[in-house]
Amino acid sequence: MMRLIVTALFTALLVLGVWTFFDSTTFLLGPERAGYRWWWPTDVSTYGGGIDLLFVVIGVMILVFFVLTYVVLIGAVFGASRKSEEKAAFTHGNHKLELLWTAVPAVLLLIIAFSQMQTWAAIKFRGAIAGEEIRAEAIAEQFDWRFRYPGTDGVFGTVDDIHSATDFVVPVDDKFVFHLRSNDVLHSFFVPKLRLKQDAVPGMTIPMWLEVDPDRFAREAQAIELADGSEGRELVVDLICAELCGWGHYKMAGRVRMLSKNAFEAWMAEQEALRFDNGEPE
Amino acid sequence: MPHPSTSRPLPRRPLRPALVGIALGSLALACGLEPKAAELRYSLNEKTIAELENAQLEDVAPATAAAQIQGALEMLFGTPSDPQFLVLREWYDNDQNPNPAKWRLDEETFAAVEEGNRRRFALQLELIEAGRYAEVPQPRYADDLWADWTERVLPQVLSDDAAMVDPSDEELGTWKDEAAYVFESHYPTLRESSRMYRQQCLHCHGTEGGGDGPTSPYLSPRPRDYRDGKFKWVAVERNTAPRREDLLHILMEGVNTTAMPPFARFSRGELEGLVDYVRLLAMRGQVENLLTAAVKSEGYLSAATVLENYQFVWERWDKAPERYVYFEDDVPREAAPEMIEHGRQLFLNTKVGQCVTCHGPEGRGNGESIWELDPFRDGKMRRRLDEWGTARQDAGLPEAALKGFETSPRNFQQAVFRGGGRPIDLYRRIKYGISGTIMPAAPAEFSDEDIWSLVYFVLHLVEQSDVARLIDAKVALEEGRSAHEPAAQPSGH
Numbered sequence: 001m002m003r004l005i006v007t008a009l010f011t012a013l014l015v016l017g018v019w020t021f022f023d024s025t026t027f028l029l030g031p032e033r034a035g036y037r038w039w040w041p042t043d044v045s046t047y048g049g050g051i052d053l054l055f056v057v058i059g060v061m062i063l064v065f066f067v068l069t070y071v072v073l074i075g076a077v078f079g080a081s082r083k084s085e086e087k088a089a090f091t092h093g094n095h096k097l098e099l100l101w102t103a104v105p106a107v108l109l110l111i112i113a114f115s116q117m118q119t120w121a122a123i124k125f126r127g128a129i130a131g132e133e134i135r136a137e138a139i140a141e142q143f144d145w146r147f148r149y150p151g152t153d154g155v156f157g158t159v160d161d162i163h164s165a166t167d168f169v170v171p172v173d174d175k176f177v178f179h180l181r182s183n184d185v186l187h188s189f190f191v192p193k194l195r196l197k198q199d200a201v202p203g204m205t206i207p208m209w210l211e212v213d214p215d216r217f218a219r220e221a222q223a224i225e226l227a228d229g230s231e232g233r234e235l236v237v238d239l240i241c242a243e244l245c246g247w248g249h250y251k252m253a254g255r256v257r258m259l260s261k262n263a264f265e266a267w268m269a270e271q272e273a274l275r276f277d278n279g280e281p282e
Numbered sequence: 283m284p285h286p287s288t289s290r291p292l293p294r295r296p297l298r299p300a301l302v303g304i305a306l307g308s309l310a311l312a313c314g315l316e317p318k319a320a321e322l323r324y325s326l327n328e329k330t331i332a333e334l335e336n337a338q339l340e341d342v343a344p345a346t347a348a349a350q351i352q353g354a355l356e357m358l359f360g361t362p363s364d365p366q367f368l369v370l371r372e373w374y375d376n377d378q379n380p381n382p383a384k385w386r387l388d389e390e391t392f393a394a395v396e397e398g399n400r401r402r403f404a405l406q407l408e409l410i411e412a413g414r415y416a417e418v419p420q421p422r423y424a425d426d427l428w429a430d431w432t433e434r435v436l437p438q439v440l441s442d443d444a445a446m447v448d449p450s451d452e453e454l455g456t457w458k459d460e461a462a463y464v465f466e467s468h469y470p471t472l473r474e475s476s477r478m479y480r481q482q483c484l485h486c487h488g489t490e491g492g493g494d495g496p497t498s499p500y501l502s503p504r505p506r507d508y509r510d511g512k513f514k515w516v517a518v519e520r521n522t523a524p525r526r527e528d529l530l531h532i533l534m535e536g537v538n539t540t541a542m543p544p545f546a547r548f549s550r551g552e553l554e555g556l557v558d559y560v561r562l563l564a565m566r567g568q569v570e571n572l573l574t575a576a577v578k579s580e581g582y583l584s585a586a587t588v589l590e591n592y593q594f595v596w597e598r599w600d601k602a603p604e605r606y607v608y609f610e611d612d613v614p615r616e617a618a619p620e621m622i623e624h625g626r627q628l629f630l631n632t633k634v635g636q637c638v639t640c641h642g643p644e645g646r647g648n649g650e651s652i653w654e655l656d657p658f659r660d661g662k663m664r665r666r667l668d669e670w671g672t673a674r675q676d677a678g679l680p681e682a683a684l685k686g687f688e689t690s691p692r693n694f695q696q697a698v699f700r701g702g703g704r705p706i707d708l709y710r711r712i713k714y715g716i717s718g719t720i721m722p723a724a725p726a727e728f729s730d731e732d733i734w735s736l737v738y739f740v741l742h743l744v745e746q747s748d749v750a751r752l753i754d755a756k757v758a759l760e761e762g763r764s765a766h767e768p769a770a771q772p773s774g775h
Contacts, residue, residue: 159741254547278610279609
C-alpha cells in the first residue's frame, strides 16, 4: 500500500512538473492578462530574442532531465520496494556510468556557456556602446527610482536638467544609452518587458542601453493625444527592483514609458517648459 | 542555575483546553466567523497630554480635560475606521459639505479621476463590458464602492442588464451603463482613503499623522508630523496651510533623498483621496493644539470653543490658494557671472539675509547659528530645534522625545533639493522660507533680482558638486586629461 502511495506521489510530481512547463496560464498568479507569451511577458526589445532563446534552451534541457530523473526515480521506488527474497547487490560504483554522468552535464554546460556569450557581449559589454551619447541617468534609492536627462545643453548637473520620479521615459527611435547609479544600497533595475536586468551598485556608474523594436512597439502601443493635437504612441511597462534592498523594497516600483519619437519630443518640450515655469496660475 | 520553571515538567492538563480551543477556532473560521479587530481610535498627541499635566488646571483634572478634547475631536473628525468631517449648521444651510464626494469635484479633477479609474478598474470594466458580472473581482481600497456594487448594482445586472435604471430618465441609461459608471466615476470616501492610508502611509506617518509610525525610528529625516498643519515642500507662504495641489505634488513626486517615495503608480482618485485624508489628520491635529491652548487659558472646554476653533482651522485651509506664491515674469534661464557674484555677496552677508550663518561659508549646512546651548547638559551645545521640536520642548516633553527634530540646513554640496530643484522652487524657498524650520522668509529689502541672484548662486554651488560632474572629472583624470576641460561633451555649455 505504502509503495503505491509513494509511487503515485512521485508520478503526480512528474505530471505536475511537465504540466506547469507547458501550461503557464493556469499557474500564472494574478488575473490572466494579454501581452503574455508562455511564461513571460512579450518582448518589445530588439535584443531580447537572444535572452528568450537561452531561456528556452535551458528550459528544454531541464525538462528533459527532469523527466528522465523522475522516470528513473519512480522506477526505482516502485521496483526496489517490492517484496523479494533476493539479496541486494553491492557495488563499488561503475566507472563508465560515472564518466557518463560527468561528461554529459559538462558538455551541456559548455553549450550553455558558448551559446550565451554572443548575447551577453551584445547586451552588457561596454564596447557595444562606446562613444555613444549618455541620454539619461537612472538613480536607484531607498525606495524609489529617479531619472535625470541632461536637457538642451546635453550636460548633466546644470540648471536645465530634466528630472522625473517613477517614470523612465524613453523614445523608441534608436539605441538609448543611460547610466545607472545607486544612492545607498544594492538595487536591481529590472524591466521584464525589455529583458533588461542590471544591479545598481553604490559608488559605481554603470552604462546601460536599451532599444525598442519599432514593429513590436507598434503592435502593443496605445495612441495618445499630444499637446499640439497630433497623435503619438505610448507603451507603459513595469520597472521593478529585483534586489531585496530593505523594508520598503516592495514599494520600489517604477514604470518605463516608451514613447514614439514625436511623443518623446513633446514630453521633453513640456518638461523643459515646466523646468522654467514661473508657477503662474492659468 | 536553570530557571525554576524549566526544571518542572509541564502540566498536561492545559493541552486539552488548548486543543478544544483550536478545534472551536477552526470551526468558527470555517463558518466564516472571523475575529473582528477592536474599533480603531485616534490617540491624543503626547505633547497635549504633557501640556495638560503641566498646566495646573484648577477646575478640571488633566485626564478629564484630555478625555474632553479627545471626545470633541472624535465628534469633529470621527475615528480611523470611520473618519468624517462634522458639518456645521451654517454649512448645511449653504449647501456646503466638507466631506469629499465625486459631485463636489471640479470638472478638470473629475476628468483626471475618471481617466485614472479607467486604468485602475480596467479589469472590472472589461468584465462588465463582456457581461461577465459575477466574475468582477473586488478592487483594493474601495470597500464602499464594493458595497454599492454588491448590494445595489450587481443583483440588477445579473437579473436584467438591459433594463433602464430609471424609466422616467433616459439619461441614466441601462443598468449595464450604470455598472460601468459606478467604477469609472468612483471617488474614494474618507473611509476608503483611511484604509489606504493605514496600509501605505501609517507605518511611517502613524495613525494620527504624527510621523511616529512603527518604521519611523529608523528613518532620517523623520516622517512629517502633520498635526501642526505645517508642511515644508509647498508653494504657499511660510506657515500657512498648504493647497491640495501641494500635497498631491509630494504624493506624485516623493521627497528626494528621504524615505518618502513617489506614489505616482496609484490612480489620481486614490491620491486625491489620500490628500483628503491627510487634510483631515492635519486639521485634527491643529484643532487639538488649539483646544489644548483654550483649556490652558480658560481652565475648561466649552462646546462653543470647540466649534469656533474647528471653523477657524477650516477657514485657514480654505484660504490656502490665496497664499500661493509664483513669479509674475519669466524665470531667468541662466545667470551671468556678475549675477552669480552678486548672489555670492548676498549669501555671505552676515547683516542682511545671513544665509551664511546657517548654511556655512561653503554651503555645507554647517554654519554656526545652527548651534545653541543644550538645556539638558550644562555648557554643551546642541543643534537648534525646528518648530515641531520647540513646541514639544515647550510642552515639557523629555529630551528623548526631541530626537529627530534638530535643524539641518541644506548642504548644497549634496546637490539635492527635497522640495524640487527647479529655479521657481528655490525662489519660493528663499522668498518665503520653509514652514516649521529656522529658514526664514527673505528680508523685505531683497528685490526679486536679489532673490534670483541667490537662486543661481545656489544652483552654481550645486553644479560644482554634481555626482555626474565629479565622475566625469575622475574619468578625465584617469585618462590623463585636465579635469577642467570637459571630455567629448556635446556643444552648449
